[in-house]
Amino acid sequence: MCNTYIPFQMKIENIIDENPDRSLRTFDLSFVKKEDEEAFKYLPGQFCEFSILGKGESPFGIASSPTEKGLLKFTVSRIGLVTNEIHHLQIGDIVGMRGPLGNWYPVEKMKGKDIVIIGGGFAFTTLRSLIVYLLENRADYGKITVIYGARTPELFIFKEELKEWDKREDLILHLTIDKPIKGWNKLCGFVPTITKNVEPDPTSWAIVCGPPIMIKFTLPVLSELGFDDNIIYTSLERRMKCGIGKCGRCGIGSKYICIDGPVFSLAELKKIPDAF
């Protein structure tokens, strides 16, 4: 019997500060044991429980794509006990990991379709995973549009990659910040408004991930544009512990976010009381 409560070991390979106030850090980790790497099969949208022995565990969306072999990437916002401890890690340190946990974006069902990806703030992590995955399997998908908003230009994560994507012909990238700032020559305005202006084709599949308030106002925009509830997907967050549907903590209605989610279609969410 496999014991999902036991973390396996990973090693910190690289650390990147994502913003000037150093509250967001991206960690690249490698598997210490070959067998753990082989057992770790995942898809974009899934998450892990990152474990610091003596401090505890925290769930984070996987920011790397399964096409990037041998490493896992997480972007961690420093906000409490465990995340603070994670920020103190150094290259070479060994940490614990449990996963992959939860479900994933509908990458199979989206084959052959146009896709619009809408993200806000540092919740862009699993969207990065998705974008890298789609680009790696580019021929399987139609038009790809990405709308990504942050309060200020510094708060975008994966800045180098955003530059790369911006140059590509096969991906349309709309970056937006809340208020105009000198030197910023891209869009200004909140994500819901920009989405309305961009007017994605309602036959495309929509993946929305960001702070609750952004999700709350973006979903109606998509519905107004004519998107069906079954092709709008979003990812939810709740406090978690076990990650495997036992501890009861992440319940919303009769679902547990850790096993029935974190990815839900809008059609599913409408059946859950108080999902937002």
Added chain:
Amino acid sequence: MIEIKKKQFGDFIKNLMETYRVFAPTKDGKKSSFSEIKKADEIVDVHTTKSAKSVFFPQAEVLFNYSENEIEVPNLEQKPIALWGIHSCDTKGLLSLDKVFKNAHQLPNNKMYEDPYWNKKYAESLIFTLACNEPLTTCFCNWFESGPFDKTGADIFVVDNGESFLLEAISDKGQTFFIQSGFDQEGEHQHAVFSLKKKAESMMEEKQDISSVFETLNEIQEKEFWEEITQKCINCGACTFVCPTCHCFDVSDEGKHQKGKRIRVWDSCMFGIFTEEASGHNPRGLSYQRVQQRIMHKFNYFYDNYEEHLCSGCGRCIRVCPTNLDIREIVKKIIKRKNNV
């Protein structure tokens, strides 16, 4: 059915202990709970304060010990458990918990989310359900297509007729135990058992028809309904700790960075901090939202997943509540609401 005279009961338990770790109701000061026994005379015949869930799902349980980055899992290969003296309501509670802990979810890597700490202990156990001769006024197992003599989930069903225990093998495991112990099912005691059963049933409050509860709860939208129910509740969580079906737990690390253990401890949806996120956001920050969660989980959400209620009518939450909040009154309110519409 076989008969074990009370005089022989000590020997029976002694024999049982050769193969099993025996758990039974014992006194703990003024309270009582299930714990491992060494001798038959430690056993008490009471409605225990705490439920029998602690036998398979202890209040605090070590998931693993760690030292530097080395992890050591406690030995799960222990002698199997025999559980003596558990009433039908708790036996049913174990069946509900088994759904949660055993329920396997499958991921792309074919991993199964089973709970190894619960599974092994429960799967290998021998459950002696003891018929409840004297239900309390707070007992309402009869609302749930059950009753004080319900054999559901038992390996062996036991009736105490005063002088003896009458044992009936129910499951395959129970049959095997009978064969191994050299018991044969002979012996006619049906008549005595029948009258004890009738007597116990007659001591219970009238049964309520709860078939509408799931549907009605789907329809209740307004928060006033829950605010009213919550008036007396102080969110102390006692109801969820004594409950045989509540399974929520917290996971935390004890010890220093270099050496310590990761444990799980019973937790409760009655506490605000249960769902409070690092950002300060709390989806169930208000008292009524937590009572709503408890009632909804028991009579709607769990039902949605498993077509049964997450309550066995044991009445413990009624007995333990410091403000006399009675879950039966809440369920009756829900039924009444349906009838009024």
